[in-house]
Amino acid sequence: MAGTRKNQNVRGKEMKRRVLEEINADDALAVLNILAERDADASRKIEEIAVEYLSEVDIEDIALRVYHALDGIDVDEAYDRAGSSRYDYIHLSLKGRAWRKLRVPVDQEA
Numbered sequence: 001m002a003g004t005r006k007n008q009n010v011r012g013k014e015m016k017r018r019v020l021e022e023i024n025a026d027d028a029l030a031v032l033n034i035l036a037e038r039d040a041d042a043s044r045k046i047e048e049i050a051v052e053y054l055s056e057v058d059i060e061d062i063a064l065r066v067y068h069a070l071d072g073i074d075v076d077e078a079y080d081r082a083g084s085s086r087y088d089y090i091h092l093s094l095k096g097r098a099w100r101k102l103r104v105p106v107d108q109e110a
Helices: 002-022 025-038 040-055 059-071 075-082 092-109
Strands: none
Touching: 025 040
8 A cells, every 4th residue: 555655646746747847838827826816925935036037137138139239230321321421410210220220129128
């Protein structure tokens, strides 16, 4: 009888491990919500971990995205629209396009 119980415990642990490895995002969120509703301490801990996890910023990743956005700006097109000297009027459409190229990677981080 003891051997059977031990086998059930081993199978139960394996099943738990597989569930955690295979659970999808929607089901994981549902499980977290149920846990938070049932246990106030767990709810506080979930919130604490979520804030910590979501507050982490990968500065190098952001810098790389900004670099690629800036690198993607066509310099020749910018010069063509800038006028005959660096002090001439710069058409607003160029500023708008440059801003949109920069804003996309920054907005994705928000």
